[in-house]
Amino acid sequence: MMFFTHLAYAEEPLAKLHIETDGNVIYCSTSPHINIQKLSPLLQDGIPITFTWDISIEEAHDYWLNKDVGSVQFYRQIMPDLVSRQWLLKDSNSGISRATASKQQALSFLSQLQHFAVIDKSLLTSGSTYEIRVRLYIEEGEPSNGWWSRLIKLGKTVSLGRFTMP
Amino acid sequence: MNIWIRILPLTLASLLWLLIFWLWPTHGSPTLAWINIVLLFSFSIALSIYGIKLFRQTDEPRPGSRLRAKLVIGLVGMLLIPAGTLQIAANQMVEKGMNVWFDVRVDTLLDRALSLAQGFYSRIDHDLRQNLVHVMHDDVLLTEIDNFPANYTALNTHLTEIIQDEGWQSLQLYDRNERLVAAVELKGLSSFKTEKLSEQAKLSMALGRVTSELGKRNGGEVLIGYAPIEIHRRIVGLFKAEVALPDGLVKHARAVESDYRTYKELEHHRQSIRETFTHTMLFVTLLIVLAVGLVALGFSRRLTSPIGNLARALKRITDGDLDVVIPDAPDDDLGALVHSFNRMSMRMKENVEALEKAQSDLTAALASSEQRQHVLETLLANLQSGVLLLNAEGEIRLINESLRHLLTLSPDEWAVGKNFSSLSRGKLKMFYEFYDELSHQQNETLQRELEINIQGKKYYLLARGARLTASDTTEFSGYLLLLDDVSQLAEAQKHRAWSEVAQRLAHEIKNPLTPIKLAAERLQRRFRNQVDNHDVFDSCTQAIIVQVERLQRLIADFSSLAKLPKPSRKLSPCSAFMLEIRDLYSAYPRVHVENTDTTLSCYCDADQIRQILINLMENALAATAEKQQDVRFYLTQEDNFVLFHTEDDGAGIPDNVREHIFEAYYSTKSDGSGLGLSIAKRIADEHEGDLCLVSAANPTHFCLSLPMQSTKQEQA
Numbered sequence: 001m002m003f004f005t006h007l008a009y010a011e012e013p014l015a016k017l018h019i020e021t022d023g024n025v026i027y028c029s030t031s032p033h034i035n036i037q038k039l040s041p042l043l044q045d046g047i048p049i050t051f052t053w054d055i056s057i058e059e060a061h062d063y064w065l066n067k068d069v070g071s072v073q074f075y076r077q078i079m080p081d082l083v084s085r086q087w088l089l090k091d092s093n094s095g096i097s098r099a100t101a102s103k104q105q106a107l108s109f110l111s112q113l114q115h116f117a118v119i120d121k122s123l124l125t126s127g128s129t130y131e132i133r134v135r136l137y138i139e140e141g142e143p144s145n146g147w148w149s150r151l152i153k154l155g156k157t158v159s160l161g162r163f164t165m166p
Numbered sequence: 167m168n169i170w171i172r173i174l175p176l177t178l179a180s181l182l183w184l185l186i187f188w189l190w191p192t193h194g195s196p197t198l199a200w201i202n203i204v205l206l207f208s209f210s211i212a213l214s215i216y217g218i219k220l221f222r223q224t225d226e227p228r229p230g231s232r233l234r235a236k237l238v239i240g241l242v243g244m245l246l247i248p249a250g251t252l253q254i255a256a257n258q259m260v261e262k263g264m265n266v267w268f269d270v271r272v273d274t275l276l277d278r279a280l281s282l283a284q285g286f287y288s289r290i291d292h293d294l295r296q297n298l299v300h301v302m303h304d305d306v307l308l309t310e311i312d313n314f315p316a317n318y319t320a321l322n323t324h325l326t327e328i329i330q331d332e333g334w335q336s337l338q339l340y341d342r343n344e345r346l347v348a349a350v351e352l353k354g355l356s357s358f359k360t361e362k363l364s365e366q367a368k369l370s371m372a373l374g375r376v377t378s379e380l381g382k383r384n385g386g387e388v389l390i391g392y393a394p395i396e397i398h399r400r401i402v403g404l405f406k407a408e409v410a411l412p413d414g415l416v417k418h419a420r421a422v423e424s425d426y427r428t429y430k431e432l433e434h435h436r437q438s439i440r441e442t443f444t445h446t447m448l449f450v451t452l453l454i455v456l457a458v459g460l461v462a463l464g465f466s467r468r469l470t471s472p473i474g475n476l477a478r479a480l481k482r483i484t485d486g487d488l489d490v491v492i493p494d495a496p497d498d499d500l501g502a503l504v505h506s507f508n509r510m511s512m513r514m515k516e517n518v519e520a521l522e523k524a525q526s527d528l529t530a531a532l533a534s535s536e537q538r539q540h541v542l543e544t545l546l547a548n549l550q551s552g553v554l555l556l557n558a559e560g561e562i563r564l565i566n567e568s569l570r571h572l573l574t575l576s577p578d579e580w581a582v583g584k585n586f587s588s589l590s591r592g593k594l595k596m597f598y599e600f601y602d603e604l605s606h607q608q609n610e611t612l613q614r615e616l617e618i619n620i621q622g623k624k625y626y627l628l629a630r631g632a633r634l635t636a637s638d639t640t641e642f643s644g645y646l647l648l649l650d651d652v653s654q655l656a657e658a659q660k661h662r663a664w665s666e667v668a669q670r671l672a673h674e675i676k677n678p679l680t681p682i683k684l685a686a687e688r689l690q691r692r693f694r695n696q697v698d699n700h701d702v703f704d705s706c707t708q709a710i711i712v713q714v715e716r717l718q719r720l721i722a723d724f725s726s727l728a729k730l731p732k733p734s735r736k737l738s739p740c741s742a743f744m745l746e747i748r749d750l751y752s753a754y755p756r757v758h759v760e761n762t763d764t765t766l767s768c769y770c771d772a773d774q775i776r777q778i779l780i781n782l783m784e785n786a787l788a789a790t791a792e793k794q795q796d797v798r799f800y801l802t803q804e805d806n807f808v809l810f811h812t813e814d815d816g817a818g819i820p821d822n823v824r825e826h827i828f829e830a831y832y833s834t835k836s837d838g839s840g841l842g843l844s845i846a847k848r849i850a851d852e853h854e855g856d857l858c859l860v861s862a863a864n865p866t867h868f869c870l871s872l873p874m875q876s877t878k879q880e881q882a
Binding site: 041045046080082083084085086096098099140141 | 280283284287427
């Protein structure tokens with residue numbers, strides 16, 4: 001059951017976005033400022049929490065709107081198993097689903113993005129400046145797949161970074 | 167408009183502003199809260215604008231708008247009260263319900279239930295882990311594994327014994343490379359296929375610890391335990407043991423877990439649920455209020471539209487526009503009212519048109535009557551005849567100025583409404599007697615000549631009267647009296663009579679006079695020497711001759727009077743007359759002629775005027791002959807007339823003579839014919855001038871006035 005989309009867990013300021021290049025792929029890493037203390041009781045009560053990450057890359061323009069280059073969206077979810085006192089972790093991007101008994105590990109899995117492949121370098125223009133924006137949608141309860149849920153889903157930019165293609 | 171009605175929208179708007187302030191969403195409030203705020207904000211803005219507009223409205227509002235506002239306010243108000251009450255009651259019910267739902271006893275119960283489920287699982291997990299620990303420390307087994315695959319049969323048998331002893335469903339053996347090397351199942355091995363190890367299994371092998379996790383097999387849950395195989399202090403493989411969880415217990419445990427989760431989720435969102443309910447109720451209430459308001463507006467507009475039309479139509483009728491017809495009328499009581507109004511308006515228009523027509527006719531009649539009256543008054547005013555209209559009682563109904571002027575009547579005394587008989591005194595007694603005779607005679611008309619003395623002058627008046635009787639067109643009855651001054655006519659007739667007499671006498675007497683005179687002269691010449699007394703003879707014959715000559719002059723004057731020629735007028739310089747008189751009477755030093763060098767001219771027959779002037783001078787000289795008094799002759803100008811004046815300082819004219827001096831054949835002289843002044847007066851009249859006696863004595867002053875230019879008639 002999902003009641004509302006909450007943004008209360010994401011806090012200011014924006015987290016630093018580490019952008020790195022490895023081979024032909026642009027990666028990013030970030031640790032958004034998430035109030036874990038507020039999420040912990042929910043998990044303790046067995047309420048699933050889903051973090052939907054929306055990572056978009058735009059060509060930055062100084063005097064005009066940025067141009068969309070691409071975006072990727074995935075979610076990470078913690079499903080508490082109250083019977084076994086374990087946390088089932090799901091990552092839609094990798095498809096890996098595993099269980100852990102460590103709540104801290106589960107929260108880190110949920111709220112940190114490490115070395116995430118954003119885009120292939122061949123899609124970018126040399127000399128252009130690009131902006132990577134990380135938006136986060138946090139949902140409590142079972143995520144709803146209804147069309148209306150997307151309309152009322154309110155996300156928040158939690159991290160932002162720029163880089164210029166050499 | 168009532169002050170309460172005026173301030174009501176602003177009051178409601180203020181309440182809405184307070185409600186907005188009170189309900190302002192906090193961080194994390196549902197989206198519906200913002201929608202409600204937007205709705206309330208819209209309502210309050212609309213009400214504020216309407217309230218300000220209503221408050222600032224000074225002129226008369228549109229007809230029906232007040233009723234419409236009252237209806238809308240009434241209907242919305244009737245809805246708001248129960249809706250508000252319902253909202254408060256529902257909120258209270260939700261609050262109470264939540265307190266019941268999230269009771270601590272339920273919380274405890276669920277905690278205990280979950281604890282039971284967890285205990286059940288923990289027990290199985292603990293047993294599995296303990297048994298796996300025993301297995302992983304079973305030296306025989308480890309030796310068999312170490313010697314694998316040489317003693318495969320012994321290992322398989324050993325593993326089978328273990329699962330039978332422990333009650334496991336299966337036991338699998340993986341090598342370091344995560345390959346399945348041995349497997350036994352309680353129900354017999356169904357397949358021997360390597361499955362990818364889970365992260366938990368890898369973790370177990372990596373850490374060298376016993377771990378466990380839940381899995382699903384054939385629709386049921388199993389508990390999977392992992393234990394590393396450590397031989398010679400080196401991990402060479404992994405035990406994977408599965409224990410089937412009892413379906414019934416698992417089902418109950420999962421149900422408890424699900425209920426617990428749902429309960430906790432609800433409890434966690436308790437505030438949100440309450441807010442959601444409140445805002446949903448408020449949202450629905452606002453939508454209903456909006457819908458009811460719109461319906462009320464439409465309903466009131468439909469209801470008040472005919473009333474507004476009626477009010478506007480009434481205003482137009484009040485402003486005088488009677489061409490008012492209300493076209494649209496609903497099929498209800500208001501429609502009947504509208505139809506009645508239209509009929510009333512139509513009848514009113516017909517009545518007003520009839521009234522206007524009557525007024526027009528009356529105005530035309532009045533104008534015609536006034537015109538007739540004006541014509542009559544003008545006619546009467548310009549009529550030379552005096553007109554007097556009396557009613558049957560003898561009261562004056564109409565009198566014209568000519569009559570007042572003729573009889574020198576006082577306008578205050580002789581006015582409409584006065585009684586004729588009481589006014590007719592003295593000199594007017596004859597006029598009343600004429601009226602009296604008319605009113606008592608049988609004939610309808612009467613005519614008499616009246617001789618009335620007014621201000622010492624005798625006037626000959628022709629009185630005519632007619633009796634007016636009521637007819638079909640008029641109910642008036644009375645008497646119409648007309649009075650004409652026929653003095654001049656009588657004078658003219660008198661002159662004409664005298665002229666005829668004079669002509670006859672002249673004709674009859676003139677003829678024998680010449681033979682008589684010749685005979686007397688012959689007698690004087692032939693028989694003078696034959697008579698004894700020459701003196702007597704001469705005296706007698708001379709007397710005959712003198713008297714005959716006198717008779718001849720008298721007859722000549724009669725002829726002049728009778729045959730006075732028509733004047734041949736032309737513009738003549740007055741100085742010529744003045745000089746002629748001066749030269750003619752230059753022998754008389756007492757004659758003083760002035761203004762001889764005048765530049766004035768008069769339009770006259772010079773011979774006839776000269777005759778008048780000489781006549782006047784002769785009379786003046788005769789009057790002053792005895793005492794040799796002065797005679798003055800001079801000229802003046804007044805308007806378009808020149809005035810010849812003769813003044814003498816003689817004895818003057820007695821009063822009893824004065825009024826007769828211009829009458830023919832009236833003379834105080836023994837040898838006068840009495841025609842001199844009469845002829846002079848007549849010549850002056852025929853010149854459109856006048857000869858008058860200005861003063862009878864001291865001095866005796868005559869004035870002859872003559873026009874300075876010809877009349878328009880003559881010019882034409």
